[in-house]
Amino acid sequence: MAAETPVTLGPSPARRDALTRRIRLLVAATLAYNVVEAVVALTAGTLASSSALIGFGLDSVVEVSSAAAVAWQFSARDHAVREARERTALRIIAMSFFALAAYVAVDAVRALTGSGEAERSIVGIALAALSLVVMPFLSFAQRRAGRALGSASAVADSRQTLLCTYLSAVLLVGLLLHATLGWSWADPIAALVISGIAVKEGRDAWRGKGCCA
Template identity: 65%
Template sequence: MSISVVTPQRRAALSRRSLWLAYATAGYNLLEGLVAVAAGAAASSTALIGFGLDSFVEVSSAAVLIWQFRSRVPEDRERLALRLIGLSFFALAAWVVFDALRALLGSGEAEASPVGIGLAVASLIVMPLLVAAKRRTGRELGSATVMADSTQTLLCTYLSAVLLVGLLVNALWGWSWADPIAGLVIAGVAVREGVQAWRGEHCDDCAPTPVADPATSQTSGCADNCCANRKA
């Protein structure tokens, strides 16, 4: 099997692409989060509010990526960036579990939300496009952080599907309990992804990428930074 070599120029281009993908993700998810939280508050929907908060977590993940790739040596910030992404997942899960349990215990029933349904459909269209672009970039660059961020965007895609099902069930049959159940699913997936980010398990999704630099024989990428120190 031949090993592709990434030149310093190509590596710089991939880093810039990662940065712009992070900006695009942050912009879309900020808008998505504001709409979801507003619609969720209007409909007393735990799932919609949780989805909106996940959008803000996605913004924070993109911000971590921006912080990392604005460094002259992004790999030096990889380990801390993954830990920060993991913490954001845990914070999201804690709030969603609390609000879902509150709803299930009878503190209010969710109403139908056409705005939430439309938002979920839009996210199911936009998110997979971002995931594909991030995964191509992350694999070629050999960055665990970009791969972790792509997984978080993929999680947003799954959550959009879960949200859509919960909202449609509630709207069509009036099963308001489906909303907090969908919220608990969101929380469970968030915890799993948080643990993976904290442990650096996203390093398994990429490999060290040789650099065409005659001055050094060292490879670069997540396997040399995050993965090698995963158990530290």
């Protein structure tokens, strides 16, 4: 009888520990960046009376809650405890997506109906451009590590970070069009699309879909 070939299920313990450390570092970096991003966006948005910038700042707050949920999960040293915490982390991330979608949708409708003219914000434009560079890198690195580890919560949080990239692009285009052409409607229209994406990602996170595809 031919010898059976052993089947390796998942990463080795050493590889799992290395991936866990990488995710912890990426989550810490995401948390730190989003705290700074939230403070700058909310301050600049208030000074410019920009609902788009304020919404972007609140998105950063949602990002912090999502990353904090993953940080809490991976703070456990024991692998079994981390797995037990994953479902709760996924619920928190899903609710963060839903809260973000609701806010963006309401804010977009309010902007479309006309609730005041925002001023041009150079700080907001610079922040959106910087986030458009930083966020894709953090999202890709965490998604890759999360899939290798088989962690649905890490992957879901990376999608939250990727959504922030889309919002950065929307914010940047909206602020530039408003500053150069006076097109105040461009940002809220795109924001409604982002809101729909957030709802889908929230459903996937709630169901634990898309972990290791």
